Amino acid sequence: MKITRLSTYRLAPRWMFLKIETDEGITGWGEPVIEGRARTVEAAVHELGEMLIGQDPHRINDLWQTMYRGAFYRGGPILMSAIAGIDEALWDIKGKALGVPVYQLLGGLVRDKIKAYSWVGGDRPADVIAGIKTLQATGFDTFKLNGCEEMGIIDNIRKVDAAVAVVAEIRAAFGNTIEFGLDFHGRVSAPMARVLIKELEPHRPLFIEEPVLAEQAEYYPRLQAATHIPIAAGERMFSRFDFKRVLAEGGLGIVQPDLSHAGGLTECHKIAAMAEAYDVAVAPHCPLGPIALASCLHLDFVARNAVLQEQSMGIHYNKGAELLDYVLNPQDFSMADGHFRPPTKPGLGVEVNEALVIERSKSAPDWRNPLWRYPDGAVAEW
Numbered sequence: 001m002k003i004t005r006l007s008t009y010r011l012a013p014r015w016m017f018l019k020i021e022t023d024e025g026i027t028g029w030g031e032p033v034i035e036g037r038a039r040t041v042e043a044a045v046h047e048l049g050e051m052l053i054g055q056d057p058h059r060i061n062d063l064w065q066t067m068y069r070g071a072f073y074r075g076g077p078i079l080m081s082a083i084a085g086i087d088e089a090l091w092d093i094k095g096k097a098l099g100v101p102v103y104q105l106l107g108g109l110v111r112d113k114i115k116a117y118s119w120v121g122g123d124r125p126a127d128v129i130a131g132i133k134t135l136q137a138t139g140f141d142t143f144k145l146n147g148c149e150e151m152g153i154i155d156n157i158r159k160v161d162a163a164v165a166v167v168a169e170i171r172a173a174f175g176n177t178i179e180f181g182l183d184f185h186g187r188v189s190a191p192m193a194r195v196l197i198k199e200l201e202p203h204r205p206l207f208i209e210e211p212v213l214a215e216q217a218e219y220y221p222r223l224q225a226a227t228h229i230p231i232a233a234g235e236r237m238f239s240r241f242d243f244k245r246v247l248a249e250g251g252l253g254i255v256q257p258d259l260s261h262a263g264g265l266t267e268c269h270k271i272a273a274m275a276e277a278y279d280v281a282v283a284p285h286c287p288l289g290p291i292a293l294a295s296c297l298h299l300d301f302v303a304r305n306a307v308l309q310e311q312s313m314g315i316h317y318n319k320g321a322e323l324l325d326y327v328l329n330p331q332d333f334s335m336a337d338g339h340f341r342p343p344t345k346p347g348l349g350v351e352v353n354e355a356l357v358i359e360r361s362k363s364a365p366d367w368r369n370p371l372w373r374y375p376d377g378a379v380a381e382w
């Protein structure tokens with residue numbers, strides 16, 4: 001079998017789909033994207049594509065190593081997202097060619113279902129009680145919200161109290177019937193993270209995510225040592241090599257690699273195995289589309305240390321399209337009791353509505369994340 005063509009489709013809300021065609025009529029789909037830089041990743045995909053045409057898509061490991069090591073400069077969000085989407089599509093092709101779901105090619109099921117969680121509250125946590133009640137009624141008992149709004153490098157206790165009040169209200173309203181992760185979203189400096197975490201401990205969040213930016217990852221072990229609340233991070237870490245330093249220092253309770261940012265299923269499967277060696281859980285990051293989610297599910301169903309799956313249904317970013325709008329088999333992604341069941345169809349298990357994708361790609365928005373500023377005018381972390 002030989003790769004014959006790569007086609008990319010940028011789509012609302014902020015996604016990009018990749019279609020890889022072969023000379024045997026089997027096509028694979030991937031989702032190479034880094035939110036806010038879709039066009040840059042698209043260029044990287046087509047640069048890599050020049051080397052892929054004519055290659056055997058079954059040789060995923062060799063193609064992955066060639067894409068990664070064949071370039072003197074490597075790693076980072078753009079190149080690893082491009083490799084990720086290509087890797088996802090190659091696994092899709094392999095599964096379709098062999099007639100099995102991808103997880104069967106990675107040793108088969110390790111579990112029968114995987115718990116999902118849902119976002120509530122938007123960029124600045126609001127209306128979270130109503131949001132949780134609505135989602136709780138559909139079977140969710142695990143949620144995630146932003147742990148704070150903008151937070152100054154050193155901020156005042158009123159801002160800390162405001163962040164804690166949201167969380168205290170949740171715990172008061174739902175008691176121990178729900179779990180929730182708090183995503184600091186990299187908004188908080190290392191000194192303020194210590195203050196916030198300490199004040200939030202009594203309300204027992206399930207985890208605290210990106211308490212500081214990934215470029216400050218050396219603080220993850222120090223923050224983890226200072227609290228019993230699991231520290232989670234990984235959406236802005238893009239290969240085993242980004243994770244190894246933090247894992248070796250004991251710095252995370254949960255790793256959250258994004259299968260569309262961190263080299264795809266090939267790399268994230270290795271990251272999950274590394275994490276398991278350190279008794280660390282994996283909860284794949286996925287605020288994206290259906291192909292990214294499907295890739296995560298195949299990891300969730302082979303990695304024993306997978307504990308939670310993020311999914312973007314109803315997420316505050318999905319303006320202009322919802323998680324399953326471009327999918328012909330939404331029933332395969334239905335959740336029962338807040339869990340996903342294993343994909344059943346060959347490959348990744350996503351039947352892409354290609355006609356709709358082609359049509360909608362003609363008017364794709366150029367999504368950009370907001371630029372926040374502090375009251376004094378300095379740029380704040382979003």
Ligand SMILES: O=C(O)[C@H](O)[C@@H](O)[C@@H](O)[C@H](O)CO
Pocket residue numbers: 035036183185235285286287310317369
């Ligand atoms: O945990 C999450 O889903 C993420 O922090 C998410 O909010 C960001 O990755 C966002 O997609 C960046 O544009």
Ligand SMILES: [Mg+2]
Pocket residue numbers: 183185209210235
């Ligand atoms: Mg996050």
